Amino acid sequence: MSSLRHTATGARDPRIDGYLDAARDCILDVGWRRTTLTEVARRAGVSRMTMYRAWPDMGSLLGDLMTREWVGIAAATRVAAKDTTTPGGIAAAALSTVRALRDNELFVRIVELDPDLMLPYLLARRGRSQEALIEILAAEIASGQATGAIHGGDPVLMARALMLAGQGFVFSALTMTDADIDVEQLDGQFLHLVASSLAPRS
Structure with missing residues (x-):
């Protein structure tokens, strides 16, 4: 499965910072253990599969x-x-x-x-x-x-x-x-x- 973290030229995908911002907000609100990729996706306004294409699990996102x-x-x-x-x-x-x-x-x-x-x-x-x-x-x-x-x-x-x-x-x-x-x-x-x-x- 391809990753959304980088474009075909190797540059950073500009959408990633928005997803990371959403994850940061989740962790500040409820802590790491209670943060899920599903909740991060909801806050970022994207589908859960979009998050899974960028990160296979919460550890890699962290x-x-x-x-x-x-x-x-x-x-x-x-x-x-x-x-x-x-x-x-x-x-x-x-x-x-x-x-x-x-x-x-x-x-x-x-x-x-x-x-x-x-x-x-x-x-x-x-x-x-x-x-x-x-x-x-x-x-x-x-x-x-x-x-x-x-x-x-x-x-x-x-x-x-x-x-x-x-x-x-x-x-x-x-x-x-x-x-x-x-x-x-x-x-x-x-x-x-x-x-x-x-x-x-x-």
Whole structure:
């Protein structure tokens, strides 16, 4: 069965964003477990078979939705940062991404109602969203290395290590807060961690 997600030229089918918007609305309203392709189709104003031609099941739809959501946030924070080829610039963009993900209403809703959906991406395998974010970060690191602003090394390895740190600050930052240490202080440490890990070595 052919997919509606891409046109014959390989470009993204423009209808897909509307379907993903409908799925996003469903999840925000009732959570992932109670969202069905039938309900997404109803909200999108299309037939159920139209949805099944694009996604065989809700898991594949969720993958596309999360990729659009998380990568879109990272891209937006990078545009806002402007400088993402120096340790400080990359650190600032990374912190902006962490904060935006942590506050994202879709992320918050999934973690509140269906946190187990995130476990495979934390414990077993990388998802497309993680791969895309690593690719963005590795490209930034490589650009900084080319100018000498960032120390040498495998940019993909460095990006993966920073991804691990970032995931901790997205998912678990609040577990490390109390009356003595707040999230702003922890975020400051993340900023320092990223910048210092990328700085040229003497």
